[in-house]
């Protein structure tokens with residue numbers, strides 16, 4: 151086993167877990183896949199891919215609150231995220247990145 155330092159300064163996990171109809175609700179059916187794709191494109195457009203990684207995650211067991219996004223290493227959790235929330239979330243992540251201070255969620259998001 152090799153132990154390495156983190157290759158990115160921030161990792162944004164977007165839950166894209168998908169379940170069959172009739173099973174427990176899932177983030178994918180609530181739009182998790184679109185949020186992941188949009189966020190990845192935003193990070194690319196801002197040329198931040200060397201610092202911020204957008205990764206999809208499996209279920210984080212908060213399915214009824216989805217779609218869910220978690221920012222690491224800040225351990226800030228966003229639930230019921232919509233496409234309109236992505237810009238303020240990414241802005242907050244960038245502010246944290248630039249300041250070196252922990253991520254402060256945007257005021258419009260509880």
Ligand code: FES
Pocket residue numbers: 165166167168175176177178208209210211212213214216218
């Ligand atoms: S499916 Fe996303 S938290 Fe469970």
